[in-house]
Amino acid sequence: xxxxxxxxxxxxxxxxxxxxxxxxxxxxxxxxxxxxxxxxxxxxxxxxxxxxxxxxxxxxxxxxxxxxxxxxxxxxxxxxxxxxxxxxxxxxxxxxxxxxxxxxxxxxxxxxxxxxxxxxxxxxxxxxxxxx
Amino acid sequence: xxxxxxxxxxxxxxxxxxxxxxxxxxxxxxxxxxxxxxxxxxxxxxxxxxxxxxxxxxxxxxxxxxxxxxxxxxxxxxxxxxxxxxxxxxxxxxxxxxxxxxxxxxxxxxxxxxxxxxxxxxxxxxxxxxxxxxxxxxxxxxxxxxxxxxxxxxxxxxxxxxxxxxxxxxxxxxxxxxxxxxxxxxxxxxxxxxxxxxxxxxxxxxxxxxxxxxxxxxxxxxxxxxxxxxxxxxxxxxxxxxxxxxxxxxxxxxxxxxxxxxxxxxxxxxxxxxxxxxxxxxxxxxxxxxxxxxxxxxxxxxxxxxxxxxxxxxxxxxxxxxxxxxxxxxxxxxxxxxxxxxxxxxxxxxxxxxxxxxxxxxxxxxxxxxxxxxxxxxxxxxxxxxxxxxxxxxxxxxxxxxxxxxxxxxxxxxxxxxxxxxxxxxxxxxxxxxxxxxxxxxxxxxxxxxxxxxxxxxxxxxxxxxxxxxxxxxxxxxxxxxxxxxxxxxxxxxxxxxxxxxx
Numbered sequence: 001x002x003x004x005x006x007x008x009x010x011x012x013x014x015x016x017x018x019x020x021x022x023x024x025x026x027x028x029x030x031x032x033x034x035x036x037x038x039x040x041x042x043x044x045x046x047x048x049x050x051x052x053x054x055x056x057x058x059x060x061x062x063x064x065x066x067x068x069x070x071x072x073x074x075x076x077x078x079x080x081x082x083x084x085x086x087x088x089x090x091x092x093x094x095x096x097x098x099x100x101x102x103x104x105x106x107x108x109x110x111x112x113x114x115x116x117x118x119x120x121x122x123x124x125x126x127x128x129x130x131x132x
Numbered sequence: 133x134x135x136x137x138x139x140x141x142x143x144x145x146x147x148x149x150x151x152x153x154x155x156x157x158x159x160x161x162x163x164x165x166x167x168x169x170x171x172x173x174x175x176x177x178x179x180x181x182x183x184x185x186x187x188x189x190x191x192x193x194x195x196x197x198x199x200x201x202x203x204x205x206x207x208x209x210x211x212x213x214x215x216x217x218x219x220x221x222x223x224x225x226x227x228x229x230x231x232x233x234x235x236x237x238x239x240x241x242x243x244x245x246x247x248x249x250x251x252x253x254x255x256x257x258x259x260x261x262x263x264x265x266x267x268x269x270x271x272x273x274x275x276x277x278x279x280x281x282x283x284x285x286x287x288x289x290x291x292x293x294x295x296x297x298x299x300x301x302x303x304x305x306x307x308x309x310x311x312x313x314x315x316x317x318x319x320x321x322x323x324x325x326x327x328x329x330x331x332x333x334x335x336x337x338x339x340x341x342x343x344x345x346x347x348x349x350x351x352x353x354x355x356x357x358x359x360x361x362x363x364x365x366x367x368x369x370x371x372x373x374x375x376x377x378x379x380x381x382x383x384x385x386x387x388x389x390x391x392x393x394x395x396x397x398x399x400x401x402x403x404x405x406x407x408x409x410x411x412x413x414x415x416x417x418x419x420x421x422x423x424x425x426x427x428x429x430x431x432x433x434x435x436x437x438x439x440x441x442x443x444x445x446x447x448x449x450x451x452x453x454x455x456x457x458x459x460x461x462x463x464x465x466x467x468x469x470x471x472x473x474x475x476x477x478x479x480x481x482x483x484x485x486x487x488x489x490x491x492x493x494x495x496x497x498x499x500x501x502x503x504x505x506x507x508x509x510x511x512x513x514x515x516x517x518x519x520x521x522x523x524x525x526x527x528x529x530x531x532x533x534x535x536x537x538x539x540x541x542x543x544x545x546x547x548x549x550x551x552x553x554x555x556x557x558x559x560x561x562x563x564x565x566x567x568x569x570x571x572x573x574x575x576x577x578x579x580x581x582x583x584x585x586x587x588x589x590x591x592x593x594x595x596x597x598x599x600x601x602x603x604x605x606x607x608x609x610x611x612x613x614x615x616x617x618x619x620x621x622x623x624x625x626x627x628x629x630x631x632x633x634x635x
Contacts, residue, residue, distance in 0.1 A: 034617075035624040037609045045609070049616055053537050056221040063217065067210070071360045074350040081349045091350045095206035096409045100402035103217050107395045110221050114391065118618045125621055 030125045048121050052114060059110045066102050070094065136446050137278040140454035144316070145293045148461050151309040174389060178396035180307045181380045183314030185212075185397075186404055187263070187463035188270030189517035191317060191456050194405075196428035198412025199419070202347035205412070207360055208518070209405035211367025215521075216401060219372040220394040225387035226536045226615040227378065231629065234474055235378055235528055239550075241628045242535040244605040245543030251550045253478040255527050256375045257497075258558060260471035262520035263374070264464060264501035265508060269516065270429070271460040272505070277430040278453050287505050290457070291498050294464045298472060298494045307383065310466070313458040314400065320455025321407045321432075324448040328414055328439050342416055355576040358583060363518065366582035370521030373528025375474070376466035386619045411435060432456070471497040508565050518580075519561040526553030526585040530593045536615055541593070542603040549593025556585035 033041035074081050074091055083090040190212065197205035232238035235256055240249035268287040275286030346352045351360065371377060384390040415422065415431035418438050422428050433456070436448035476493035508516070527550050534541045534549075560581035563569055569578045577584055605611065610626035617623055 031621065031623055034613060042609070045612060045616070049537065049612065052616065056537075059217070059221045063214065067214065068364070071207075071351060071357060071364070075357055081351070089203070089348055091203050092206070092348075092409075095203065095210060095350075097406060099210050100213065100405070103214055104395075104398055104402060107217055107220055107398050110217075111391050111395055114221075114225070115388065118388075122618055122621055125617075125623075 034125070044121075044125070048117070051117050055110065055113050055117065059106050062106055063103070067099050070099075134278050134446050134449055134453075136450035137453040140450040141275070141278070141289075141457045144454045144457045144461065145289065147312075148293060148309055148465075149296055151312075174384075174393050174396060176307070176311050177380075177383055178393045178400060179311035179314045180383075181310075181377075181393065181397050182400040182404070183310035183312070183317070183458075183462045184376060184380065184466040185401070185463070186314065186317055186459055187517065188267050188456070188459050190404070190408065191321065191459040192270055192274070192429050192432050193266070193517065194408035195411035195415060195432045196422075196430070198409055199415035199431050200423055200428045201353075202344075203350045204353070204356065204360055206409060207363050208367065209408065211364055211521075212371065213398065213401045213405060214368050215371025216394060216398050218368050219377070220391060220398070223372045223532050223536065224381065224390045224394045227532070228381050228384050228390035229387045229615055229617075229619065231382075231614075233379060233382055234470065235373070235375055235531075236474055236478060238378075238535065239531060239546060242531075242605070242611060243541060243543040243546045244607065245546070248543050248546045248550070250478065251547050251554075252528070252531070253474045255523070255550060255554050256474045257471055258554070259373070259520050259523050259527075260375050260467045260474075260497065261501050261504060262523060262561065263376075263517060264467050264471075264497070265504045266516040267460045267464045267467070268501055268505040269508075270456065273429055274433060274453060274456045274460075277427075277433045278449070284506060287502060290460045290464055291502050293461060294468050295495060295498050297465055298468050299491045310462045313462040316458045317455045318400075318404055318407075320451045320458070321404070321411075324436050324452055325407055325410055327444070327448060328435055329410065331439050332414060332417065342413070347416070355573065358576055359580050362580035362583035365586055366518060366522040366525045366580065368525075369529040369582075369586060370523075370525035372532055373524030374520070375470040376463070379466070379470045379473075388618070408432075414439070468494050468497050516565075519564065522580070522582045522585065523554065523557045523561060525582050526557040526589045529586065530589045534590075534593055534597075538594075539608060539612070540597050540601070540604075542597045542600045543605070544600040544603055545593050545595075545597025548596035549589045552592040553585055553589025556588055557581050560585070 030041070030044055034044060035041070070091075081091060085093055190209065194205065194208055197208065227238065230238055230241055232241055236249045236252040239252040240246065268290055269283075271286035271290040272283030273286065275281050275289065276283050342348065351357065353359070381390055384393050411432050414435055415428070419431050419434050422431055422434065433449060433452055436445040436452065439445070440448065472490055472494035474493075475497060476489035476491075480489040480493055530549050530553065531546055535546070560578045563578050569575050607626050607628075610624060611628075613623055614625035614628075617625075
C-alpha cells in the first residue's frame with residue numbers, strides 16, 4: 001500500500017503534445033484526456049479496469065481455495081468426512097457456520113482494496129484538474 | 133386449526149397492505165420509487181435487500197432439504213450468501229453507476245441494441261415466474277399446515293395481497309415493508325429455535341435418525357461431485373442475475389454506497405442462514421416421518437407443536453407462520469414489481485401509458501404464476517428456486533460479467549449468449565418441472581444444469597462477439613467510463629438514461 005502521493009504514474013503533461021485531438025481542443029488534464037478518448041485517456045481507463053478486475057479475481061481465487069475446494073476434500077478424504085469437533089461432525093460445522101465468516105472477511109477485504117484503488121484514481125485524475 | 137397462527141398470518145398481510153396504502157398517497161409514478169428510495173440509509177436499505185431476498189426457499193425449504201438429504205444441502209444457503217460476494221466484487225458498483233433500473237436497461241445501454249433488450253426482457257419474465265411459483269407454493273403449504281385448508285388457498289391469499297399492494301402503486305413503501313420483514317423473519321426463526329433447542333438438550337431425545345451415514349457424511353450420493361459443483365455454480369453466479377435483486381441496487385446513493393450496503397447484506401444473510409440448518413437437524417430427531425409422507429417442506433412449522441405442544445407450541449407456530457408469510461410477501465412483491473415493470477414497459481407500453489401498463493402487467497404476472505403453481509405442485513420449494521438460479525447464472529451472469537469487464541462484447545454476441553444459456557437451462561428446468569427427468573448421468577445434468585449451461589453461455593457470448601467485431605457499440609469508451617469511474621470525478625459519461633429509453 002503506497003500513499004497516493006508517491007504514485008509513480010506517467011506525467012501527463014508530456015504526452016499531451018502527441019494527442020491526436022489538438023485541432024479541436026487542447027487537453028491539459030487526465031480528466032479531459034479521458035473525455036476526449038485520447039490514447040492517454042484509454043491507458044488510464046484500461047489500467048483502472050485491469051487493477052479492479054485483478055482484485056475481483058483475487059477474491060474469487062481465495063474463495064475457491066477456501067470454500068470451493070470443500071466438496072473435493074470431503075469426497076477424497078473419508079478422515080475429514082468423519083472427523084468430529086466439539087461433538088459435531090466437522091463438515092456440518094464447516095458448512096453450517098465456518099464458511100460465513102470467510103465470506104464476510106473476503107467482502108470486507110475487497111471493499112477496502114477497491115475503495116483505495118478508486119481513491120488513488122481520483123487523486124491521479126482529480127489532482128491534475130485545478131488552475132491550468 | 134391453530135387460531136393464533138391464522139391471526140398472525142392475517143396481521144402480517146394487513147400490515148403489508150397498510151404500508152402499501154400509505155405509500156399510495158406518497159408515490160404516483162414509477163420513478164418516485166427509485167428516486168425517493170435513494171434517500172434511504174444503508175442499514176434500512178440492506179435490511180430491505182435481505183428482506184426481499186430471503187424467500188420461502190430460505191425460510192422453509194432449506195430445513196426441509198436438510199431433513200431429507202442431509203449435509204450436502206447446506207450448500208444452498210452457502211451459495212445464496214456467496215452469490216452476494218460475487219455480486220459485490222464484479223457487479224455492485226458498476227451496475228449502480230450504469231444507472232440502469234433493470235437488466236433489460238443494462239443490456240440496451242451496454243450493447244446499444246433493442247433486440248438485446250427484448251431478449252433480456254423475456255428472460256426477466258421467465259426467471260421471475262420461476263421464482264414466484266415456489267413462493268406461492270410455500271404459501272399454500274404453510275396455510276394448509278396451519279389450518280388444513282387446500283393448498284391453493286394460501287397461494288391465492290399471497291397473490292391477492294401482493295396484487296393489491298403492487299397495483300395500488302405503493303411501490304416506494306415496499307422498501308420499508310421489506311426492511312421490517314427481514315427483522316420479522318429473523319426473530320420468527322430465532323425465538324422458537326431457542327425454546328426447541330433447550331427442550332431437546334433437556335430431554336436428550338433419541339439420536340437414532342442422526343446416525344445414517346448417507347445423511348451425516350457429505351458427498352455420498354451418486355454423481356454428488358457433479359451435482360454439488362453445479363449447485364455451487366448456479367447459486368454463486370445466479371444471484372447477480374435475479375431481476376428483483378438488481379432493481380434494489382438503484383436505491384443506493386452511488387457506487388460506494390452499493391458496495392457498503394452489499395457487505396451489510398452479507399452480514400445479515402450470514403446471521404439468518406445459521407438458523408434453518410438447526411431446524412433440519414431437529415426435524416431429523418422429532419419429525420422424520422415427514423420424509424415418508426413427502427411433507428419435509430413443512431418441518432419448520434411442525435416442530436413447535438411436536439416438541440413443546442400446548443399454548444407455547446401454538447404461539448411459536450403462529451410466530452413461524454407470520455415469518456413465513458413475511459417471506460412469501462416480501463419476495464413476491466419484489467418479483468412482481470420487477471417482472472411487471474419489464475412486462476409493462478416492453479410488451480404493453482406500446483398500447484398503454486406507463487402506470488396503467490405497469491398495473492396490467494402486474495396482474496398478468498401474478499395470474500401466470502398462479503396457474504404455474506397449480507400445475508407444478510409437488511416440486512420441493514428450494515429446488516424450484518434453485519432452477520431459477522440456474523437460468524439466471526446461464527443468462528444474465530455472462531451478460532453482466534462480460535458487459536462490465538470485457539470490451540469485446542457485441543450485441544449479436546449478447547443475444548447469442550442469452551439465447552443459448554436461456555434455452556439450455558430452461559429446457560432442463562421444464563423437463564424437471566414436468567417430471568420427465570431421466571435417470572443416470574443425463575438426469576444429473578438435467579436436475580442441475582448450471583455446470584453445462586453456464587460455460588456454454590459464456591462460450592457462445594464470447595465466440596459470437598469475436599466473429600462480429602464490426603458491431604462493437606459506438607459509445608463503448610464512454611460506457612466504460614460510466615461503469616468504472618467513481619461518481620465524484622467530473623467526467624463525460626454519455627447521455628443514456630433509462631427514463632428516456634423507456635418511452
